[in-house]
Amino acid sequence: MMASQQGELRSRLRGKRILICVGAGGVGKTTTSAALALGLAALGQKIAVVTIDPAKRLASALGLQELSGEPRRIGAEVFAEQGLEMKGELWAMMLDAKRTLDEIVVSLAPDEDAREEILSNPVYRELSTAVAGSHELSAIAKLYELHEEHDFDAIVLDTPPSRNALDFLNAPTRLLGFLEGRALKVFLTPGGLTARIFGRGTGLVFAIFARVTGIDMFSELSRFFRSLSGVLDGFGERTRGVAALLADPATTFLIVTSAEREPAREAVYLSERLAAANMQRGALIVNRVHGVGLDGHSVGEVRESLRPGLGEGLARRVAANLADFDLLAKRDRETIAGLSRALSEPEPILVPHLDEEIQDLLGLARIAEELLA
Numbered sequence: 001m002m003a004s005q006q007g008e009l010r011s012r013l014r015g016k017r018i019l020i021c022v023g024a025g026g027v028g029k030t031t032t033s034a035a036l037a038l039g040l041a042a043l044g045q046k047i048a049v050v051t052i053d054p055a056k057r058l059a060s061a062l063g064l065q066e067l068s069g070e071p072r073r074i075g076a077e078v079f080a081e082q083g084l085e086m087k088g089e090l091w092a093m094m095l096d097a098k099r100t101l102d103e104i105v106v107s108l109a110p111d112e113d114a115r116e117e118i119l120s121n122p123v124y125r126e127l128s129t130a131v132a133g134s135h136e137l138s139a140i141a142k143l144y145e146l147h148e149e150h151d152f153d154a155i156v157l158d159t160p161p162s163r164n165a166l167d168f169l170n171a172p173t174r175l176l177g178f179l180e181g182r183a184l185k186v187f188l189t190p191g192g193l194t195a196r197i198f199g200r201g202t203g204l205v206f207a208i209f210a211r212v213t214g215i216d217m218f219s220e221l222s223r224f225f226r227s228l229s230g231v232l233d234g235f236g237e238r239t240r241g242v243a244a245l246l247a248d249p250a251t252t253f254l255i256v257t258s259a260e261r262e263p264a265r266e267a268v269y270l271s272e273r274l275a276a277a278n279m280q281r282g283a284l285i286v287n288r289v290h291g292v293g294l295d296g297h298s299v300g301e302v303r304e305s306l307r308p309g310l311g312e313g314l315a316r317r318v319a320a321n322l323a324d325f326d327l328l329a330k331r332d333r334e335t336i337a338g339l340s341r342a343l344s345e346p347e348p349i350l351v352p353h354l355d356e357e358i359q360d361l362l363g364l365a366r367i368a369e370e371l372l373a
C-alpha cells in the first residue's frame with residue numbers, strides 16, 4: 001500500500017540542511033523529527049535533532065535525561081546493542097518548555113482573586129502576548145546557533161505544541177517590536193519613566209495592589225524583564241540572521257499531519273501560511289495512516305475463512321473488527337486525497353499507524369524505514 005513513495009523523501013531532502021517539522025498537536029511531530037534524524041544519520045550523515053517536550057521514555061531513548069542546552073551524541077554502542085546499523089552520527093538535544101508568564105503569575109499569586117486581577121490587567125496582557133513567542137523564539141535562536149557553530153550535515157527541528165504552529169516565524173519580529181515598545185520600558189526603568197508614561201497613578205496602583213494582594217508584581221515583573229533583556233542583547237542582528245536562515249533554499253518545512261479532519265485542516269492552513277511567507281515546503285507527511293482490514297473481501301468471506309482456525313464466535317468478532325478498520329482506512333484515503341488536492345501534493349509521504357507506542361530507538365527506526373525506505 002505504501003510502496004510508491006519509497007526513496008521519494010530521501011531525494012526531496014537531498015542538500016537540505018535545516019528540516020523543520022510543523023503540524024497540529026499530537027500528530028507525531030516529535031516522533032517524526034526524531035525518526036527522520038535517526039534515519040538520515042543511519043544512512044551516514046551527521047545529524048542533530050532538536051526536540052521539544054519529548055515524552056519521558058522517548059527522551060531517555062535519545063539519551064536526554066537532562067536539559068543540557070547543547071546537543072549530545074548518542075554513542076555508537078547504543079545502536080549496536082539494539083542491532084541497529086548506524087553509519088553516521090546522531091546528536092540530540094531538547095529544549096526547555098519555558099514557563100509562560102501566566103504560570104509565573106499563577107505561582108506568585110496568593111489566591112484566586114489576585115490571580116484573576118493580574119491576568120485580566122491590560123498591561124499584563126500586553127506583556128504576556130509579547131512574551132508568548134519566547135518559547136518559539138528560543139527554538140529558532142537555538143537552531144541558528146547550532147547552524148552557525150557546528151558542522152552538522154542537517155539539523156531537524158521539532159516545533160512546540162502551540163496553537164498556532166507557525167508562531168515562531170513571527171516571534172522575532174513580535175518580540176523585537178515589544179522590546180522597543182513602551183510596555184517593557186515601564187518595567188525596565190522603575191520610577192521616572194513609569195510616572196511619565198502612565199502618570200503618577202500607576203505607581204500608586206502598583207503600591208496598593210502590592211499591599212492588598214501581597215504581591216510586588218512590579219518588581220517581580222521588572223526582574224523578569226530585566227533578565228530577559230539581558231538574554232536578548234544583540235537581538236536585532238540575530239533576528240535578521242534567523243530570518244535569512246528560514247528563507248534559505250537549504251531550509252525546508254515538513255508538514256506533518258494525521259488523516260483526521262482537524263489536523264488535516266491545520267495542515268492546509270499551515271501550507272498557506274508557509275506559501276505566504278515564501279517558505280519552502282519539503283513534503284507533506286501523513287502519519288498514523290490506517291491499513292486495510294478486509295482487503296477487498298466481504299465480511300462473510302473473511303468470517304468463513306477465519307472460522308476453521310478461530311471458531312465461530314471469535315471469527316465473527318475479528319471479521320467485524322477488520323470491517324471497522326476498513327472504515328478508518330476509507331476515511332484516511334478520502335482525507336489524504338483531499339489534502340493532496342488542497343496542497344497540490346500528488347505524492348504525500350504516508351506512514352502507517354503502528355500498534356505499539358513509539359518510545360525507543362527501535363520504534364523510531366521503524367518509522368524511519370517508512371519515511372526513508
Ligand SMILES: Nc1ncnc2c1ncn2[C@@H]1O[C@H](COP(=O)(O)OP(=O)(O)O)[C@@H](O)[C@H]1O
Nearest residue numbers: 025026027028029030031288352353354357358
Ligand atoms: N505512526 C505511529 N503509529 C503509532 N503511534 C504513533 C505514530 N506516530 C506517533 N505515534 C504516537 O503518538 C503520540 C504523539 O506523538 P508525538 O510525536 O508526541 O506528537 P506531537 O509531537 O505532534 O505532539 C506518541 O505517543 C507517539 O508514540
Ligand SMILES: [Mg+2]
Nearest residue numbers: 029030052053
Ligand atoms: Mg511534540
